[in-house]
Amino acid sequence: MNTSKRSRGRRGYHHGNLSEALVQAALDLIAKFGPAGFSFAEVTRAVGVSPAAPYRHFRDRDALMADIARRGFERFADALAAAWDSGQPEPLAAFKAVGQAYLAFARNEPAYFAAMFEARLPPGTSRELTQATDRAFGVLRQACETLTAGLPDGQRPPALMISLHVWAMAHGIASLFGRGDSARRNIPMTPEQLLEANMLIYLDGLGLGAAPNDDGNGDSNS
């Protein structure tokens, strides 16, 4: 705060951690104006360096965008994995926690979320991005695998399909209802409640009935 303008003097000629600072500034702008709403030039101004400086760290604007998406998926994968926690203490509860982690990420990291899903990065943008995406999906898939392991062979749908369903449900709710003020309609439930109920009904359909009187979905809060 005391080193306002240009913040020279903080470190002099060399910034020291410029690429990190550029990413943070870009995230701020994306959070405010969406993935299309940040410019390379604006980012340099926010950080207080010359407009040519970023080119030492990123080939161009798109490379910065892709790196942000990659970082987003890394964090996302970490968050989902932490929620799953190898299915501890109990697979069903852990599974629900994964869903809630999905929503929490969309809400708390809107800039990453937008960079990951709304930046329209061409499919094969970078190997690192693809790998990070796969890792995040892998957590979901592993959770579905574990959760359905107990079902009798005859009526156990492929875990791949189930994980795609779960991804779609969580993503749909996060996209439509889960961000700050986007599409805030008159809905008498939180996104979290909505997803919880959606998952319960879906799992019921799979034959993973979750003892409906287990959770307070009765009249305890009416």
Next chain:
Amino acid sequence: MNTSKRSRGRRGYHHGNLSEALVQAALDLIAKFGPAGFSFAEVTRAVGVSPAAPYRHFRDRDALMADIARRGFERFADALAAAWDSGQPEPLAAFKAVGQAYLAFARNEPAYFAAMFEARLPPGTSRELTQATDRAFGVLRQACETLTAGLPDGQRPPALMISLHVWAMAHGIASLFGRGDSARRNIPMTPEQLLEANMLIYLDGLGLGAAPNDDGNGDSNS
């Protein structure tokens, strides 16, 4: 095709149907480059009018965008209503048709879909837009209402919640897997199959069991 350059002579000084032409040109650009990837100037070039011409029809770029989103939701509502067809000939089949119509719209009208859901238009942009959105959702909700009418009172969740779930499932699948080449992973099912299965499992969970041997989901295609 014969009136290339500027297409003057087609109608001379007055275009006759400019606002329509502007919308179409914008849709083409949105389909190619996303909602952020079209400029007012580029649209006028595509249509062959001066850069000042659009201002007779749209207050500014955002007004054009909002009008496109509104048109999109009108068509969307029409498509869903046509698929539902008042639940004829049979509610469950009609309901599935609504889901398929959702995917078909996302695939066949990617520009409208993007304008509707990815343009980041501020919530209260226009009353017409809000009304069109509500009409589309109303179709979904009515379908859910009809479909669940037969459930015993005790185990019938609110139709509002169910319609939100259905919207989220369809929207999640459409967003993640349903557009041309976006996020095309190695998935051994079409979005349509994925949604069909998702709906069946979900409806099963609701107690609307759909006689699983009704449709060819067994080994007939293995």
Next chain:
DNA sequence: TGTACATCAGTGAACGCGCGTTCACTGATGTAC
């Protein structure tokens, strides 16, 4: 049927602006000896 006139819809030139990117440069840092 013909003329005068109001209104409408598009013109084209101009504006100021912010953008991405390049270039030769230079200050700071780290390393060899």
Next chain:
DNA sequence: TGTACATCAGTGAACGCGCGTTCACTGATGTAC
């Protein structure tokens, strides 16, 4: 411990460009009489 030098990371001025928007204008259309 001190000096020479290579490398690294940021400078700042400049470029050409496309953008959104404005303005006074003018050609075409429709209507009153």
